[in-house]
Amino acid sequence: MSAIRYELIKTCKQSGARLGKIHTPHGIIDTPIFMPVGTLATVKSMTPEELKEMDARIILSNTYHLYMRPGHKLIEKAGGLHKFMNWDRAILTDSGGFQVFSLGPLRKISEEGVEFRSHIDGSKHFISPEKAIEIQNSLGADIIMSFDECAPYPADYDYVKKSLERTTRWAKRGKDAHKYPEKQALFGIVQGGMYKDLRYQSAMELMEIDFPGYSIGGLSVGEPKDIMNEVLENTTPLLPKDKPRYLMGVGSPDDLLEGVIRGVDMFDCVLPTRIARNGTALTSLGKIVVRNATYQEDFTPLDPNCSCYTCRNYSRAYIRHLVKCNEILASRLITTHNLHFLLKLMEDVREAIMNDRLLDFKNDFFRSYGLL
Amino acid sequence: MSAIRYELIKTCKQSGARLGKIHTPHGIIDTPIFMPVGTLATVKSMTPEELKEMDARIILSNTYHLYMRPGHKLIEKAGGLHKFMNWDRAILTDSGGFQVFSLGPLRKISEEGVEFRSHIDGSKHFISPEKAIEIQNSLGADIIMSFDECAPYPADYDYVKKSLERTTRWAKRGKDAHKYPEKQALFGIVQGGMYKDLRYQSAMELMEIDFPGYSIGGLSVGEPKDIMNEVLENTTPLLPKDKPRYLMGVGSPDDLLEGVIRGVDMFDCVLPTRIARNGTALTSLGKIVVRNATYQEDFTPLDPNCSCYTCRNYSRAYIRHLVKCNEILASRLITTHNLHFLLKLMEDVREAIMNDRLLDFKNDFFRSYGLL
Numbered sequence: 200m201s202a203i204r205y206e207l208i209k210t211c212k213q214s215g216a217r218l219g220k221i222h223t224p225h226g227i228i229d230t231p232i233f234m235p236v237g238t239l240a241t242v243k244s245m246t247p248e249e250l251k252e253m254d255a256r257i258i259l260s261n262t263y264h265l266y267m268r269p270g271h272k273l274i275e276k277a278g279g280l281h282k283f284m285n286w287d288r289a290i291l292t293d294s295g296g297f298q299v300f301s302l303g304p305l306r307k308i309s310e311e312g313v314e315f316r317s318h319i320d321g322s323k324h325f326i327s328p329e330k331a332i333e334i335q336n337s338l339g340a341d342i343i344m345s346f347d348e349c350a351p352y353p354a355d356y357d358y359v360k361k362s363l364e365r366t367t368r369w370a371k372r373g374k375d376a377h378k379y380p381e382k383q384a385l386f387g388i389v390q391g392g393m394y395k396d397l398r399y400q401s402a403m404e405l406m407e408i409d410f411p412g413y414s415i416g417g418l419s420v421g422e423p424k425d426i427m428n429e430v431l432e433n434t435t436p437l438l439p440k441d442k443p444r445y446l447m448g449v450g451s452p453d454d455l456l457e458g459v460i461r462g463v464d465m466f467d468c469v470l471p472t473r474i475a476r477n478g479t480a481l482t483s484l485g486k487i488v489v490r491n492a493t494y495q496e497d498f499t500p501l502d503p504n505c506s507c508y509t510c511r512n513y514s515r516a517y518i519r520h521l522v523k524c525n526e527i528l529a530s531r532l533i534t535t536h537n538l539h540f541l542l543k544l545m546e547d548v549r550e551a552i553m554n555d556r557l558l559d560f561k562n563d564f565f566r567s568y569g570l571l
Numbered sequence: 572m573s574a575i576r577y578e579l580i581k582t583c584k585q586s587g588a589r590l591g592k593i594h595t596p597h598g599i600i601d602t603p604i605f606m607p608v609g610t611l612a613t614v615k616s617m618t619p620e621e622l623k624e625m626d627a628r629i630i631l632s633n634t635y636h637l638y639m640r641p642g643h644k645l646i647e648k649a650g651g652l653h654k655f656m657n658w659d660r661a662i663l664t665d666s667g668g669f670q671v672f673s674l675g676p677l678r679k680i681s682e683e684g685v686e687f688r689s690h691i692d693g694s695k696h697f698i699s700p701e702k703a704i705e706i707q708n709s710l711g712a713d714i715i716m717s718f719d720e721c722a723p724y725p726a727d728y729d730y731v732k733k734s735l736e737r738t739t740r741w742a743k744r745g746k747d748a749h750k751y752p753e754k755q756a757l758f759g760i761v762q763g764g765m766y767k768d769l770r771y772q773s774a775m776e777l778m779e780i781d782f783p784g785y786s787i788g789g790l791s792v793g794e795p796k797d798i799m800n801e802v803l804e805n806t807t808p809l810l811p812k813d814k815p816r817y818l819m820g821v822g823s824p825d826d827l828l829e830g831v832i833r834g835v836d837m838f839d840c841v842l843p844t845r846i847a848r849n850g851t852a853l854t855s856l857g858k859i860v861v862r863n864a865t866y867q868e869d870f871t872p873l874d875p876n877c878s879c880y881t882c883r884n885y886s887r888a889y890i891r892h893l894v895k896c897n898e899i900l901a902s903r904l905i906t907t908h909n910l911h912f913l914l915k916l917m918e919d920v921r922e923a924i925m926n927d928r929l930l931d932f933k934n935d936f937f938r939s940y941g942l943l
């Protein structure tokens with residue numbers, strides 16, 4: 200039996216978006232969902248309790264980074280990632296493929312796997328599809344990913360075709376190597392770049408192998424937004440209705456909405472945590488750069504329409520002061536707000552699907568956010 | 572009427588240490604007390620709620636730093652420091668004297684006050700005793716400090732004598748300039764270096780002016796510990812029994828105990844927060860440097876005898892991982908523990924005074940901490 204089960208609750212009559220639940224060994228996730236990123240076994244600056252307070256149900260962590268530091272064997276000894284980092288809700292780990300391929304000249308790809316040098320100390324490593332699963336088996340996340348190659352944008356047809364076919368073979372090898380399918384759900388990752396027929400080929404090959412969920416990779420890699428949306432429109436209808444669909448690395452508010460409308464259930468992105476540390480807040484009225492002098496004597500909250508801890512207790516003027524002084528509390532307060540903002544957005548999205556009015560909701564949101 | 576009232580509960584029969592309460596406009600403080608330092612209107616990495624969870628009753632903030640950033644006028648516009656930083660318990664501000672004098676070649680002292688250049692942008696400023704009070708009136712702390720000169724160690728007799736006499740004149744000018752004595756209690760600061768008769772002179776002159784509390788300055792500036800203890804022994808008996816005594820800038824666990832035994836009621840120090848950010852924890856078994864390889868696979872808490880949030884939920888191995896990856900959560904978790912440790916130590920100290928056994932407690936603590 201699979202480690203997870205996707206339950207489709209309803210489809211929005213106005214948009215076609217899906218409302219669902221994913222049942223995992225660490226709790227139920229209402230979808231569509233945004234997953235905060237905890238690269239190194241910590242969602243930067245946050246405690247698990249704070250993530251729960253904003254109703255985060257699942258977080259993402261990075262296989263490559265944990266393999267490097269502190270090492271998957273150490274985490275296994277600690278009793279697994281959940282225990283190591285004090286998080287008893289669901290976790291998803293990526294396969295490490297994206298990070299390894301991003302190393303550029305530091306890596307060498309073969310059919311067997313990828314040889315690369317550490318971005319930290321230059322030491323030599325080799326990750327095969329089997330090794331990526333072995334590492335993820337040690338980490339113990341509820342949802343894990345096949346080792347894939349994410350083709351760059353732009354990339355020519357032949358390259359993308361060869362790459363997706365290898366990704367299929369790697370997905371099969373990963374599935375065969377997976378030790379705990381009843382505890383950890385292994386997703387296949389649909390590749391195929393911006394080519395419709397290659398996306399079709401990839402989806403069909405992976406569904407043939409059969410996974411409990413499917414990721415859509417190779418998007419948000421520099422292509423224009425309308426191309427991303429078109430690829431999504433062509434890809435999600437190919438995927439089984441009774442399995443979750445995860446769009447990897449996507450997380451700006453508008454991309455989340457466009458993805459949900461095109462049938463995506465799960466998203467992750469470092470955006471809300473990363474821009475928080477640079478002093479930028481996502482608000483219902485658009486992004487604001489808190490550092491700017493405009494906010495020096497602004498004693499209103501980051502977002503007048505937000506009810507998060509930060510907005511209930513602190514002014515833009517105070518947060519700006521903390522940002523300018525490089526105080527840790529600045530990162531904490533803005534990260535809290537940004538994550539709350541995206542999690543609340545997805546909650547509103549789920550409610551809009553329930554009421555068959557997601558397109559209306561999108562219009563209202565885009566207008567307020569300054570995108571229309 | 573004074574803004575605060577000191578209530579002497581009892582004196583330890585074994586040590587002579589004082590158990591008391593300070594009634595302030597923002598709550599009651601049980602003494603002896605350790606005050607966490609919030610230099611820039613934030614106790615680094617902590618929220619006010621977290622400080623309350625560890626039962627912090629009063630925090631310290633720095634006049635010089637707040638005058639520079641974001642400026643006292645801004646904080647006054649925000650409704651004062653309590654409101655600006657979301658802290659509704661007591662606050663103490665220093666006078667800025669210590670920071671200004673630390674600027675070395677960047678400052679010029681005269682009877683009128685101190686001219687100096689900003690450590691941030693080199694801009695020119697002038698702080699007089701009146702200005703130091705004006706700034707602190709804008710900030711609105713419950714307890715504020717006279718503008719004083721903290722003589723370096725070592726310093727010759729004539730220099731220290733002239734310096735303390737000017738500190739007396741400045742204290743008088745500050746008291747005359749103070750606008751809100753019924754809302755903010757202004758302390759005089761006893762100086763006099765390591766010279767017994769000069770400490771006596773300083774204490775007598777300040778008591779003649781009459782303040783609702785007295786600070787002991789010019790200690791923990793590089794002198795040997797036995798000299799500091801001797802100066803304390805000579806100084807505290809001079810001070811009125813019905814007023815609180817505050818030993819400035821002192822906060823290692825052993826110094827706290829030695830100070831309490833010599834009749835001190837209040838302490839502050841950046842030590843627990845600063846070393847936390849370097850990955851060092853204070854524990855009942857002594858200091859530990861969490862970064863060390865020894866702790867790589869140590870799945871026990873920072874301090875086996877601690878019940879703080881960090882020790883209840885995280886292992887040394889996890890915290891070490893966070894420290895090595897420069898994760899913000901490392902600072903948070905160790906700061907939480909270190910502050911809890913000192914606040915709990917002072918709670919235990921108060922209990923030991925209540926039971927007339929502070930010397931026994933000190934022996935036990937020193938033995939466990941590795942000082943005996």
Ligand SMILES: [Zn+2]
Pocket residue numbers: 501502505506507508509510511535536537539
């Ligand atoms: Zn907010």
Ligand SMILES: [Zn+2]
Pocket residue numbers: 873874877878879880881882883907908909911
């Ligand atoms: Zn602790």
